[in-house]
Amino acid sequence: MVSEFTTVEIFSAFGTHCRKNKYPLSKYKKMEQAFWQDVAEGRIMIKEASYQDFQRARHLLQHAGVDKSRKITSADAIIAAVALGLALEQAEVVTFCVEDWPLYSIIREIKAYTSVLAFKFIGVEKAPVSGSA
Numbered sequence: 001m002v003s004e005f006t007t008v009e010i011f012s013a014f015g016t017h018c019r020k021n022k023y024p025l026s027k028y029k030k031m032e033q034a035f036w037q038d039v040a041e042g043r044i045m046i047k048e049a050s051y052q053d054f055q056r057a058r059h060l061l062q063h064a065g066v067d068k069s070r071k072i073t074s075a076d077a078i079i080a081a082v083a084l085g086l087a088l089e090q091a092e093v094v095t096f097c098v099e100d101w102p103l104y105s106i107i108r109e110i111k112a113y114t115s116v117l118a119f120k121f122i123g124v125e126k127a128p129v130s131g132s133a
Contacts, residue, residue: 001044001045001046001047001086002044002045002046002047003046003047003049003078003079003082003083004046004047004048004049004082005049005075005078005079005082006079007035007046008075009075009079010035011032011035014028014031014032014035015028017031018031047082047085047086049078049081049082049085050085052085053078053081053082053084053085054078054081056081056084056085057074057077057078057080057081058077060072060077060080060081060107060110061074061077063110064077064106064107064110068106070102070105070106071102072102072103072106076100076102076103079103080096080103080107080113083096083113083117084112084113084116084117087116087117088116092116093116093117093118094116094117094118095117095118095119095120096113096117096118096119096120097120097121097122098119098120098121098122098123099121099122099123100123101121101123101124104119104121104123107119
């Protein structure tokens, strides 16, 4: 399952891939069509963000961005909040696959997230940067 906002990031990644490789629009459209086919066939499910998810995202932005002086984007905050909301709705641990190192390094230190999410980092690990403690 992916958050609705994650679909925007997926299509952004498709665009980046096509630009870097100088692929035509037709290649992008094929990637887009394959994604929606996966959705239609149930291989990918999309979870819409709820009002509570947005509240959780705002709290995460305050906690991580202000209290902990960590860089976190609004997109990352809503994606993490949707994963947290899903786990709470299902009342079970949910595996949250994260490619974004800054997001992963933040939420793995927050009990509200670690108590209901099992993290799987799928990106390239980076050394902590100054001011990220």
